[in-house]
Amino acid sequence: MSSRPSFSAPFGERDRDGRRGGPLVSRGLVVDAAPQQRARQALRAAERLSRAVVEGLEEGVVVLDAELKPLSWNASALRILGVTADEMADEAGSVLRRDTLRYDNGKPLSEQDNPAQRAVRQSAPVRATLRRAAPDGGERWITILARPIGGAHGTTRRGVVVTVADVTSSVESARRLREERDRAQRYLEVVSTLVVVLDPSGHVELVNRQGCELLGFSEHELVGRDWYETVVPAGDREEARDVLRKLVAGEQLPEERHETFLLTKAGEERKIAWRNAVVRDADGHVTSVLRSGEDVTERRRAEAQVAYLAHHDRLTGLPNRALLEEQLQRDLARARRTGGAVALVQIGLDNFKLVNDSLGHGAGDAVLRETAQRVAELTRAGDVIARQGGDEFMLLLDCGAEDAQVVAQLAGERIMEALERPFAVAGAEFHIGTSIGIALFPGHANNAESLFKHADMAMHQAKRAGGGAVAFYERGASEARERLSLTSRLRRAIDSDELRLHFQPIYRVDDGVLVAVEALVRWQDPEHGLVPPAGFIAVAEETGLIEGIGAWVVEALCRQASRWAQEGFRPRLCFNLSPRQLRQPDLVASIAQTIARHDLPPGQFCAELTESAVLSDERRDSSLLDELHEAGLAIAIDDFGSGHSSLARLRDLPVQVLKVDRSFLRRVPEDPGSTAIVAAVLELGTALGMTTVVEGVEDVAQLELLRQHGAPLAQGFLLGRPVPADQLDRRPARVPT
Incomplete structure (x- = not known):
């Protein structure tokens, strides 16, 4: 067996006596060898350093000559390839033995597929990943990178450098991951729900077959795309993205169940009932959001139809x-x-x-x-x-x-x-x-x-x-008992201070300035809450309780007027007189005394009487109107136009205000006849020297018509509803134009 060759060829020359170093003798000249010797020492030091670096690598390195015979190698190469140094040195090309290296499908490595051969043939690097049978019967995976090396400036091809690495753990991990992913995908394919996995930015990482079929997209059309831009209706995207952001940031826990709409490729909206779960890494950071959704569109339609038919x-x-x-x-x-x-x-x-x-x-x-x-x-x-x-x-x-x-x-x-x-x-x-x-x-x-x-x-x-x-x-x-109970409770209401005053503002039409308020009585019934006049005035009229209620209204109105006067607020104060009150012989005297007791000017008050009450009994009511006029109060005819007025008599009455009945305004401005009547009443008021107040203004079109016809005053829900004194808005009315 030959000994292991040096990783690099030796440097320097020998003298005639076979000794290294020393001065060189050439053609009779003696040359100082010290510089050359220092250069050789430096090269040997570099060679030792290079050898140490290569020997320390985890990857294997083998240098082959042009005939693919090993010239040098490191220990990692022997370990990874599973050969000894003698086997590496004796067998040319043993670094890529065909009997030990195979492809992933089990096919042996052919002569033509030898990476080193291909690198020499192609004059370019060649990479391959191959399996090697291990002595213990197992398999190892190695990657091979063969790079051709040449002479100076690459003019002469001298061999190949082969780098090998054991990637068994990486390949097996990737294979296990792929198998797990394939297994999960197979599981997802058999479930009946839509399953989608989103990354923290909302892009699709995985979607199952049911999801693709439901939405009409292929898998490659969804994976990698922004979920919200692709299948969420435009009007819902911002809210849906905000939910994802909060889930990823940990600001919100996944909802157990919620429903949203998705948009199919064909443009149809489907309602999906979702269950969400977050996937975290070892540090607790959210890496993805798993969403399982059930298509409940048809079910919800059926439920809506059932609910519709039920109602x-x-x-x-x-x-x-x-x-x-x-x-x-x-x-x-x-x-x-x-x-x-x-x-x-x-x-x-x-x-x-x-x-x-x-x-x-x-x-x-x-x-x-x-x-x-x-x-x-x-x-x-x-x-x-x-x-x-x-x-x-x-x-x-x-x-x-x-x-x-x-x-x-x-x-x-x-x-x-x-x-x-x-x-x-x-x-x-x-x-x-x-x-x-x-x-x-x-x-x-x-x-x-x-x-x-x-x-x-x-x-x-x-x-x-x-x-x-x-x-x-x-x-x-059959309702006599109920009526008796109402009378008893109403009598108690007067004695127990259960009555309340609400005030509805009256505004100038041209500039929206508040000039008057109408006082309206309410009953704060302990049993039925706040009761409007329609709930008790008729009974009060029939039972005579209206006289006590009327006296309470004037007293409460004067108290409120005094408080407002201290604040510098002095509007015209309007209150209603019922037909039964008009029969009281001392009615006007009682009202005048109450106003005087509070040190208020009578001219600030306006008594409102219905048209039918004023004109039904000429002799009696004329005297009453004269008394009110002499006491300094203004007089208004309420609901003007709803009765059967005698215009000749109206001309002779001491009336200062006409309040146009709200029924005339109800069809204005759509009905030309109603519009003409309102215009005529306004002209009549002007001709008689009376101030006209139009009641029942409920929309902007009505108010605009009143402006066009020069109506001086108006009231209605558009301008202000009846409210307690502390809620009355004293600022100019602001309505859309």
């Missing part, structure tokens, strides 16, 4: 009684809280049975559908129309406490007018009469059940009267 009439598509009851409960709660009112209108078709009997149920269904359409066309935003069943419909009206009865009456009349038009069904034209019943909260009932019952009673009352009429609920003898 809507199949024939007309209108809400049914159940949905109407839910809305009524909400409206009643709001009315109790704000002091508002609720009107329930029940509509019954007269002689509908005759249609079914003569033309068949198909024709009857057509009549019901057209009835629903005609009534629905009359409803305002906030109103709810429902089918009660059979030939009966119900309308829930959104209205204020002050105009509930007027709104309900007008709605009933408009419905009656709409249903008076003939129906054309099955080639026949015929008329169907209508009976309408109306019940009000809190005037006629204090809860939903009573309101339904009383509206039904009112409708049947209209039918008993011959049909084709609008009837409000009237109390019967």
